[in-house]
Amino acid sequence: MRVEIRIGGFGGQGIIRTGLILATASCVYGDKNAIQTASYGPESRGGRCRSEVIISDEDIDFPKVEHPDILVAMSKEAYLQYVDDLKENGILIVDPDLVPNKRENLKVRMYEVPATKIAEGLGKKIVANVVMIGAFAAITNLFGLEHLKESIRHNVPKAFIKLNLTAFEKGYEYGKSLLKS
Amino acid sequence: MTVLQEFEKHPLAKYLRLERFPHIWCEGCGDGIILNCFVKALDDLGINMDKLVVVSGIGCIGRIAGYIKCDSFHTTHGRPIALATGIKLANPKLTIAVISGDGDLFAIGGNHFIHAARRNVDMTVICSNNFNYGMTGGQFGPTTPLDSYTTTTPYGNIEHPFNLVHLAAAAGAVYVARWTALHVKRLTESIKKALQKKGFKFIEVISPCPEIYGRRNKLGKAIDTMKRYRQICEIRHGYDPAKAEITIEKIIVGEFIDIEKPTYGELLQKQFLTIQKR
Amino acid sequence: MTMHREVLTGKHLMQGDIACAEGAIAAGCKFFAGYPITPATEITERMARRMIEVDGMFVQMEDELASMAAIIGASWAGAKAMTATSGPGFSLMQENIGLAVMTETPCVVVNIMRGAPSTGLPTEGAQQDVMQCKWGSHGDYEIIALAPASVQEMFDLTIECFNFAETYRAPTFLLADGFTGHLWERVVIPSREEIKTVERKKPIVPADKYVPFKPDEDLVPPMACFGEGYRVHVTGLTHDELGYPKTTDPKIQHELVNRLCEKIRKNSDKIIRTYKFMLEDADVAVIAYGIPSRSSLNAVKRAREAGIKAGLLRLITVWPFPEKQVEELSNHVKAIVVPEMNCGQVVREVERVAKETPVHFSSKIGGEPHSPSEIFEVIRRAAKA
Ligand SMILES: Cc1ncc(C[n+]2csc(CCOP(=O)(O)OP(=O)(O)O)c2C)c(N)n1
Ligand code: SF4
Ligand SMILES: [Mg+2]
Numbered sequence: 044m045r046v047e048i049r050i051g052g053f054g055g056q057g058i059i060r061t062g063l064i065l066a067t068a069s070c071v072y073g074d075k076n077a078i079q080t081a082s083y084g085p086e087s088r089g090g091r092c093r094s095e096v097i098i099s100d101e102d103i104d105f106p107k108v109e110h111p112d113i114l115v116a117m118s119k120e121a122y123l124q125y126v127d128d129l130k131e132n133g134i135l136i137v138d139p140d141l142v143p144n145k146r147e148n149l150k151v152r153m154y155e156v157p158a159t160k161i162a163e164g165l166g167k168k169i170v171a172n173v174v175m176i177g178a179f180a181a182i183t184n185l186f187g188l189e190h191l192k193e194s195i196r197h198n199v200p201k202a203f204i205k206l207n208l209t210a211f212e213k214g215y216e217y218g219k220s221l222l223k224s
Numbered sequence: 225m226t227v228l229q230e231f232e233k234h235p236l237a238k239y240l241r242l243e244r245f246p247h248i249w250c251e252g253c254g255d256g257i258i259l260n261c262f263v264k265a266l267d268d269l270g271i272n273m274d275k276l277v278v279v280s281g282i283g284c285i286g287r288i289a290g291y292i293k294c295d296s297f298h299t300t301h302g303r304p305i306a307l308a309t310g311i312k313l314a315n316p317k318l319t320i321a322v323i324s325g326d327g328d329l330f331a332i333g334g335n336h337f338i339h340a341a342r343r344n345v346d347m348t349v350i351c352s353n354n355f356n357y358g359m360t361g362g363q364f365g366p367t368t369p370l371d372s373y374t375t376t377t378p379y380g381n382i383e384h385p386f387n388l389v390h391l392a393a394a395a396g397a398v399y400v401a402r403w404t405a406l407h408v409k410r411l412t413e414s415i416k417k418a419l420q421k422k423g424f425k426f427i428e429v430i431s432p433c434p435e436i437y438g439r440r441n442k443l444g445k446a447i448d449t450m451k452r453y454r455q456i457c458e459i460r461h462g463y464d465p466a467k468a469e470i471t472i473e474k475i476i477v478g479e480f481i482d483i484e485k486p487t488y489g490e491l492l493q494k495q496f497l498t499i500q501k502r
Numbered sequence: 503m504t505m506h507r508e509v510l511t512g513k514h515l516m517q518g519d520i521a522c523a524e525g526a527i528a529a530g531c532k533f534f535a536g537y538p539i540t541p542a543t544e545i546t547e548r549m550a551r552r553m554i555e556v557d558g559m560f561v562q563m564e565d566e567l568a569s570m571a572a573i574i575g576a577s578w579a580g581a582k583a584m585t586a587t588s589g590p591g592f593s594l595m596q597e598n599i600g601l602a603v604m605t606e607t608p609c610v611v612v613n614i615m616r617g618a619p620s621t622g623l624p625t626e627g628a629q630q631d632v633m634q635c636k637w638g639s640h641g642d643y644e645i646i647a648l649a650p651a652s653v654q655e656m657f658d659l660t661i662e663c664f665n666f667a668e669t670y671r672a673p674t675f676l677l678a679d680g681f682t683g684h685l686w687e688r689v690v691i692p693s694r695e696e697i698k699t700v701e702r703k704k705p706i707v708p709a710d711k712y713v714p715f716k717p718d719e720d721l722v723p724p725m726a727c728f729g730e731g732y733r734v735h736v737t738g739l740t741h742d743e744l745g746y747p748k749t750t751d752p753k754i755q756h757e758l759v760n761r762l763c764e765k766i767r768k769n770s771d772k773i774i775r776t777y778k779f780m781l782e783d784a785d786v787a788v789i790a791y792g793i794p795s796r797s798s799l800n801a802v803k804r805a806r807e808a809g810i811k812a813g814l815l816r817l818i819t820v821w822p823f824p825e826k827q828v829e830e831l832s833n834h835v836k837a838i839v840v841p842e843m844n845c846g847q848v849v850r851e852v853e854r855v856a857k858e859t860p861v862h863f864s865s866k867i868g869g870e871p872h873s874p875s876e877i878f879e880v881i882r883r884a885a886k887a
Binding site for chain 2: 532535555559564565568571577578581583601728729730734736746
Binding site: 062063066067070071076077078079080081103104105106107109 | 513514515681684685686687688793796797799800803870871873874
């Protein structure tokens, strides 16, 4: 099974780091194959930013995302730019405070995760991406939780591991609550 | 006795690749004098010839690397300093001398010169400044005086020449000297000093090119040029290199700069020790 | 403590560029000189951090002319040496690449290819320097170039490059596209003992018996380095076996230049590596290298599902060109498809060798690699024709 994930936002939100955490969790700590690519260049210096992850049980031949199964939109721009590429019945996860006025009648499963607000509640806006990862894990059920936590430990500065793990838990709980409702 | 047999008896012969002689230089060319002074300096210092590397670029003087009996590299035009940087950094135990021309070191290779001086890479750079590109038949170069005639300045040179000692000093060289092919003893002493000193050292040698530059500018034979050097040279140690521009009336020679500054290798070694302790 | 720093044994998610740097270190690289350029900068940055940890030497030079010169110098001082760059820098290196060929200097040059000509597309991958890699410096010569298609291969083939460079005393190229250079993927780094590395052949005779450029049977002369007491003279001029310039004897030029070519050509069976997929009964063969070979693999699988007998020959060695393999293949397939991220470079070699067999070229420039469906379409057309 091949799953294509696209994460969009702007520079400074840890978009690329998010992709790396997901990819590391599945191919280093888990036993799947994974690939991460990022849009690079002027875009990575504060402007638009995009990370793509492919996860697969088999070898990944073509390494690019064409029609994502999952889109995580952390900015309005990313939402507008990528939402039409999403597969029918694909999963759309948005931060509602960053993506207002979503379009009606899209054939997707949409989840709203106020990741930035939750992160602010923890005192550090920059962990919004990890809150999102937590919610993502709950919603998609694609990863082993331990793999993800291991990956977070590996991918964030030592001093911030605890904070990031808390952010992850918060996001995970929020994601679970969305599934119940 | 053949010429070669006679040659072999010379006390400095052991420093040379005798099988490569006669050399390619014209009669009266200053490059032979530079070779002579360099080899004499090696002998005086008792340099370990197994640990010396001579690197040159392309040009008449560039052939010098092939005449000295040590490890030597005759590189591409303009690149001897960059290549020598690689040698020195990969094996800091080696002593490096770069001997090349004014065109090689300051036109096509000018960028490497200033950056090696800035980094203070440990090497001695000797420039045979004959005010033109000898090897390619006498075109003008970055040291050709204003109004001089060369094959590419048929109406006289309109480009301002570099003052090499000023350039070297400004770029950060720790030792800067200028001599002419006339100053055999002083040049030898200068080379000795440079070879013993750490850091980026620069010696400019004003060198007659009677065959090409001399002829085109009606400077007479090599001996006439040497006589002129005697008339117009003035030895001024410690003189401000910025003011030591070469003119028709005067050439200031001497040691301009002699300072201490940590070399690239030393700073790296320090950093290395800190990192290894981690 | 420094022991294991050289080989980061284990499973990692790594970027292609970083895997390349780690491959170099695992191969024993002790000298890196470079000048920053997208998309190869990450290699230079990694080496800046890592070389000092492994008793190696990193230097950021003033430009790529200097970087290339410096690795030649370092190699003669006894170090395994590498530089990394992209198109514009690769152009600047060409003269000294010729010097490395002529002086038989083992060294590795990494080119993470980006869109060109000129400054082109700095952040977008391409395969536009393949011919330059072969012919970019003046004169006749042969070099070795390997084309990785995954991050694992960025690691593995960089080691291979060092081994070839040291074995054949020739500049060896890792010719990767910017997409692979910037890709993040899993790399499994084996233990130090499992990594095969090659050291250059040294003279076994004393200095007075040593003839520096006299080849052994494999056409490669043993190499004495500076400071070892052999007092070698090295020149980019045409030289005799002693290493001395000999510029008026046509025989010397003939012998030297031919040997420099032959030492690669005669050993090409040992150098050429390819990967074959479903070629046994194939009617249509895709010949690809680098990132398009991954799209091709996918396209070949689709073609098989659609009932077309397709297969893939992936070139891991691009230079020397795998003539024998391509020729053999052309004798039993009906058509060949060559996708490249350029306007047609390796396809010329394929056409030259394949003779009568029709060759369909698929060009893609601008940064995006071919999609599998694009290549599938060409396969379908080729199968029908
Ligand atoms: C890239 C390149 N451009 C041009 C040349 C031709 N060339 C050979 S020597 C030389 C000039 C040498 O002048 P200089 O360094 O002053 O040495 P001299 O011959 O005067 O001793 C030139 C231009 C070359 N060999 N390589
Ligand atoms: S051309 Fe000039 S520099 Fe060259 S060897 Fe003759 S005299 Fe010397
Ligand atoms: Mg000159």
